[in-house]
Amino acid sequence: xxxxxxxxxxxxxxxxxxxxxxxxxxxxxxxxxxxxxxxxxxxxxxxxxxxxxxxxxxxxxxxxxxxxxxxxxxxxxxxxxxxxxxxxxxxxxxxxxxxxxxxxxxxxxxxxxx
Amino acid sequence: xxxxxxxxxxxxxxxxxxxxxxxxxxxxxxxxxxxxxxxxxxxxxxxxxxxxxxxxxxxxxxxxxxxxxxxxxxxxxxxxxxxxxxxxxxxxxxxxxxxxxxxxxxxxxxxx
Numbered sequence: 264x265x266x267x268x269x270x271x272x273x274x275x276x277x278x279x280x281x282x283x284x285x286x287x288x289x290x291x292x293x294x295x296x297x298x299x300x301x302x303x304x305x306x307x308x309x310x311x312x313x314x315x316x317x318x319x320x321x322x323x324x325x326x327x328x329x330x331x332x333x334x335x336x337x338x339x340x341x342x343x344x345x346x347x348x349x350x351x352x353x354x355x356x357x358x359x360x361x362x363x364x365x366x367x368x369x370x371x372x373x374x375x376x377x
Numbered sequence: 378x379x380x381x382x383x384x385x386x387x388x389x390x391x392x393x394x395x396x397x398x399x400x401x402x403x404x405x406x407x408x409x410x411x412x413x414x415x416x417x418x419x420x421x422x423x424x425x426x427x428x429x430x431x432x433x434x435x436x437x438x439x440x441x442x443x444x445x446x447x448x449x450x451x452x453x454x455x456x457x458x459x460x461x462x463x464x465x466x467x468x469x470x471x472x473x474x475x476x477x478x479x480x481x482x483x484x485x486x487x488x489x
Contacts, residue, residue, distance in 0.1 A: 297477065299480075304482075305482050305483075306381075306383075306467055306480035306481050306482045306483050307467065307469075307480040308480070309477045309478070309479065312477055352420065362425070362432070362433055363408050363410045363425040363427070363432070363433065363469075363471060363478065364410070364422045364425060364433045364435070365410070365412075365420075365422065365469075365478065366422070367419060367420040368419075369419045370419060370420075
């Protein structure tokens with residue numbers, strides 16, 4: 264079945280360090296890919312998305328490129344801040360219409376230290 | 378504009394009881410999905426409603442049910458609660474499933 268695999272956490276970085284959180288997926292067809300972020304005690308916020316191969320999603324300094332050849336959607340940020348500390352979820356939605364079902368990875372906790 | 382509103386935020390129930398959770402989507406959004414989040418299983422899809430019809434359903438027992446009203450507000454019900462139902466239940470809405478989903482802050486259900 265369809266699935267999403269994220270790198271194990273927690274990821275601990277110093278402020279201004281470079282961030283990469285790996286995400287790979289298994290799915291038939293052409294899924295849409297998403298990154299969501301969850302801050303403590305809150306729901307999920309959409310961080311960025313890409314709907315077709317080679318698309319690059321970007322928001323708030325975060326970027327991810329849809330790589331169909333490696334079935335990956337790695338999240339990157341050039342310089343993290345303490346306020347980026349949160350849990351990050353990679354997710355896919357099947358490419359066919361009429362489904363809002365998102366399949367999530369297990370989440371990666373990011374801790375940024377000053 | 379107002380976001381997705383879930384009520385209540387916290388709930389404590391006794392094993393065997395039933396519970397109803399409510400979700401008010403963003404105005405104009407027709408699709409509402411529900412997810413269960415637990416430390417062990419992560420985020421799991423429960424079901425999706427679109428224009429009052431259940432369009433997709435996850436792999437949960439029949440104790441979990443939902444509905445959507447004509448104003449797009451949605452409720453989910455869990456009957457005969459079990460300890461394992463303790464979780465954060467998240468609702469998400471979208472104008473259409475081809476667009477991104479906006480999540481609410483969730484309802485934290487604790488079954489004792």
